[in-house]
Amino acid sequence: xxxxxxxxxxxxxxxxxxxxxxxTILISIVxxxxxxxxxxxxxxxxxxxxxxxxxxxxxxxxxxxxVVLNTPKAPIIKETPEVxxxxxxxxxxxxxxxxxxxxxxxxxxxxxxxxxxGFMKNIQHTTLPYYKEEPKRKPEKVSKIVxxxxxxxxxxxxxxxxxxxxxxxxxxxxxxxxxxxxIRDIIKRFKKNNNPALSLFVxxxxxxxxxxxxxxxxxxxxxxxxxxxxxSWIIFAKSLVKLNQKDxxxxxxxxxxxxxxxxxxxxxxxxxxxxxxx
Amino acid sequence: MxxxxxxNSKNVFLDTVNSKDYIQLDRVSTIYQSLKDSxxxxxKMILLYGRPGTGKSMFLTKLYNDLSSTQEVHIYKTPILxxxxxxxxxxxxxxxxxxxxxxxxxxxxxIVDSVSLDSIPVVLLDEAQLYSDILMEKxxxxxxxxxxxxxxxxxxxxxEDLIAKEHFQTRIWESIELENxxxxxxxxYIQKKLMKANCxxxxxxxTNKSVNKIFKLTNGNYxxxxxxxxxxxxxxxxxxxxxxLSSIGTTNVPNKLIEMSAIxxxxxxx
Numbered sequence: 444x445x446x447x448x449x450x451x452x453x454x455x456x457x458x459x460x461x462x463x464x465x466x467t468i469l470i471s472i473v474x475x476x477x478x479x480x481x482x483x484x485x486x487x488x489x490x491x492x493x494x495x496x497x498x499x500x501x502x503x504x505x506x507x508x509x510v511v512l513n514t515p516k517a518p519i520i521k522e523t524p525e526v527x528x529x530x531x532x533x534x535x536x537x538x539x540x541x542x543x544x545x546x547x548x549x550x551x552x553x554x555x556x557x558x559x560x561g562f563m564k565n566i567q568h569t570t571l572p573y574y575k576e577e578p579k580r581k582p583e584k585v586s587k588i589v590x591x592x593x594x595x596x597x598x599x600x601x602x603x604x605x606x607x608x609x610x611x612x613x614x615x616x617x618x619x620x621x622x623x624x625x626i627r628d629i630i631k632r633f634k635k636n637n638n639p640a641l642s643l644f645v646x647x648x649x650x651x652x653x654x655x656x657x658x659x660x661x662x663x664x665x666x667x668x669x670x671x672x673x674x675s676w677i678i679f680a681k682s683l684v685k686l687n688q689k690d691x692x693x694x695x696x697x698x699x700x701x702x703x704x705x706x707x708x709x710x711x712x713x714x715x716x717x718x719x720x721x
Numbered sequence: 722m723x724x725x726x727x728x729n730s731k732n733v734f735l736d737t738v739n740s741k742d743y744i745q746l747d748r749v750s751t752i753y754q755s756l757k758d759s760x761x762x763x764x765k766m767i768l769l770y771g772r773p774g775t776g777k778s779m780f781l782t783k784l785y786n787d788l789s790s791t792q793e794v795h796i797y798k799t800p801i802l803x804x805x806x807x808x809x810x811x812x813x814x815x816x817x818x819x820x821x822x823x824x825x826x827x828x829x830x831x832i833v834d835s836v837s838l839d840s841i842p843v844v845l846l847d848e849a850q851l852y853s854d855i856l857m858e859k860x861x862x863x864x865x866x867x868x869x870x871x872x873x874x875x876x877x878x879x880x881e882d883l884i885a886k887e888h889f890q891t892r893i894w895e896s897i898e899l900e901n902x903x904x905x906x907x908x909x910y911i912q913k914k915l916m917k918a919n920c921x922x923x924x925x926x927x928t929n930k931s932v933n934k935i936f937k938l939t940n941g942n943y944x945x946x947x948x949x950x951x952x953x954x955x956x957x958x959x960x961x962x963x964x965x966l967s968s969i970g971t972t973n974v975p976n977k978l979i980e981m982s983a984i985x986x987x988x989x990x991x
Binding site for chain 1: 955956958959960962963965977980981984985989991
């Protein structure tokens with residue numbers, strides 16, 4: 444007679460064996476999908492930062508319709524339109540209005556997580572002295588020329604300034620030209636990645652070079668991307684002072700100090716009020 | 722259901738070649754009829770070929786049983802490999818001439834010429850792939866004389882296809898291929914076979930699902946199906962004797978039992 448028990452055991456073993464490939468496939472699918480999920484998630488984490496920033500500006504934009512008209516041009520960093528936007532005289536006044544309104548939401552925004560840009564700041568600190576020293580070493584001609592051009596035509600297009608600078612720079616110093624090239628490179632980089640640290644650097648650099656319109660513009664751009672960067676407010680206020688918008692600078696700094704307790708902003712405010720900073 | 726039903730069902734699937742067990746399926750019946758018609762035609766040779774277990778031997782046996790009452794027909798299920806013995810057997814069976822000593826082809830042809838027959842006898846040769854090439858060539862020559870009609874069966878394998886090509890391609894006027902059953906045919910085959918033996922209860926146990934499972938394992942091969950079902954009813958008998966039938970159910974054939982039968986017969990390597 445047939446041994447059914449033995450046959451059943453053999454059948455059980457066969458069934459287990461037959462299910463092994465299915466289990467293997469299932470497990471591999473699960474593992475692969477987990478890897479893919481993790482991969483895409485990590486990708487998102489990397490890319491999310493920029494969209495968030497752009498979202499910020501987008502969500503802020505409807506608050507002041509006037510700003511929307513001016514500010515979108517600013518991040519494009521076309522040099523001539525930038526100057527024009529500043530030249531219209533409305534932008535320095537209107538933009539701070541936008542800042543005023545933004546400040547009212549500062550408390551909400553302060554809760555948002557923002558990646559550390561410390562390393563970018565470090566880069567700036569390491570590179571800044573190089574640029575700072577340059578104008579001192581070089582004959583005063585360069586700064587004079589810049590000043591002269593501003594005195595004569597303070598609202599002139601930057602193209603002209605750059606041309607004059609180039610002409611003079613060729614005669615005076617090669618290093619000077621390198622600095623402007625560096626700015627252009629950084630502007631290019633900023634266009635690609637919209638990193639506020641880069642725009643802040645450009646603002647600082649333009650401020651140092653005495654191009655306060657540009658400095659103001661880049662400080663504003665930086666502020667729009669990340670309003671918590673202290674230095675952007677400082678450059679913004681300083682540029683306003685240099686552009687003869689002292690009252691607006693004081694007002695802006697006061698509003699900023701309401702939401703933050705920046706000591707540097709306070710010092711700058713005192714200096715502006717007392718007339719130390721001109 | 723009593724154990725005798727399973728026992729009877731088991732015996733239905735004993736692998737024997739008996740024309741009484743021949744199951745009429747539509748396609749097979751058509752082929753069989755065409756074979757019978759071919760016998761009537763003045764053909765030199767008829768080749769019946771197919772994979773092992775497709776029912777060639779059964780076909781030949783059935784043909785022999787059907788024709789034997791109306792005309793002279795001889796069947797050789799086991800090949801006669803010795804050439805002289807082959808001629809001597811034919812001489813005795815067809816021409817009633819007993820020959821002592823060695824009989825070669827020339828001597829045999831002399832016998833063929835000397836004896837006149839009323840009708841052309843039909844010789845059925847099973848497993849013709851086992852005959853030597855030389856003997857096959859002689860059989861061809863013999864069929865060319867139109868004194869004997871040969872119906873031969875061949876296994877369809879690569880080697881045997883070659884034989885078919887070399888020896889018979891130009892000479893055979895009729896070649897019939899037998900194929901494995903389709904799932905529907907297999908169901909009819911199983912149920913008809915069981916019902917023929919009055920095993921109606923067990924015949925009803927085969928649903929489409931179970932037949933499909935059997936088809937998957939046997940690929941519709943009749944021999945493999947017979948083996949599998951024999952094992953299946955053997956298992957049923959064993960369960961019945963151990964009073965464990967309730968654990969496996971008797972309304973239909975579970976896949977588990979079919980797989981167990983396949984493991985037992987070696988169709989599944991477990």
